[in-house]
Amino acid sequence: MGSGQPVPNEQEHPAGRLSTIAAPEGRSSSWSLAARRTGPSQPAPALGPICLLLLGAVAGCRSPRGGTAAAANLVVSHAVVPLPPSPVEASAFLVLENRSATPNALTGSQSPVADSVVMHEMTGGRMTRVTRIEIPAHGRVALVPGSYHLMLAGIRRPLAIGDTVPIVLRFASGEAVTVRAPVLRYTDAVNDLPEP
Numbered sequence: 001m002g003s004g005q006p007v008p009n010e011q012e013h014p015a016g017r018l019s020t021i022a023a024p025e026g027r028s029s030s031w032s033l034a035a036r037r038t039g040p041s042q043p044a045p046a047l048g049p050i051c052l053l054l055l056g057a058v059a060g061c062r063s064p065r066g067g068t069a070a071a072a073n074l075v076v077s078h079a080v081v082p083l084p085p086s087p088v089e090a091s092a093f094l095v096l097e098n099r100s101a102t103p104n105a106l107t108g109s110q111s112p113v114a115d116s117v118v119m120h121e122m123t124g125g126r127m128t129r130v131t132r133i134e135i136p137a138h139g140r141v142a143l144v145p146g147s148y149h150l151m152l153a154g155i156r157r158p159l160a161i162g163d164t165v166p167i168v169l170r171f172a173s174g175e176a177v178t179v180r181a182p183v184l185r186y187t188d189a190v191n192d193l194p195e196p
């Protein structure tokens with residue numbers, strides 16, 4: 001996988017190669033870009049009810065470490081970037097909740113740390129690029145291992161545990177939300193994610 005190359009549609013998923021994941025030694029970098037909401041804003045929602053709502057039957061509703069952000073009728077939660085085995089490519093997981101009575105969809109994403117951020121769907125063990133991810137009215141969609149996810153390609157400098165990756169999410173409603181996703185070890189990253 002070369003730097004800056006388009007992500008092929010069918011390739012092994014970086015987040016799936018668990019045995020190759022290791023924390024870089026002695027690196028302590030941080031992306032200093034400030035979080036900002038680019039859509040209509042409202043006070044950050046309380047984590048407790050969302051946690052209960054999103055995790056449902058998952059035992060032990062701890063405080064998720066994933067990033068959270070919100071616009072008028074959208075809540076983004078559980079945003080994480082598992083420490084990637086590749087220096088130039090990483091996946092990101094998160095949960096999108098549509099609190100409006102109108103269906104919405106994720107239609108685009110970008111990050112200052114990567115040349116591109118595309119949407120992928122995992123089907124039958126293979127990744128397929130998609131151009132939108134539907135979010136039903138009063139519903140949610142989980143971008144989690146084995147399902148939808150974001151793929152950051154052309155990462156401009158290697159990510160390390162402790163980094164925070166700002167990701168701008170654009171929606172069919174016209175809203176845009178920036179969520180800050182912490183870089184975590186894979187097992188830590190997926191620990192709090194709900195089922196697809």
Ligand SMILES: [Cu+2]
Nearest residue numbers: 013120127151
């Ligand atoms: Cu992918």
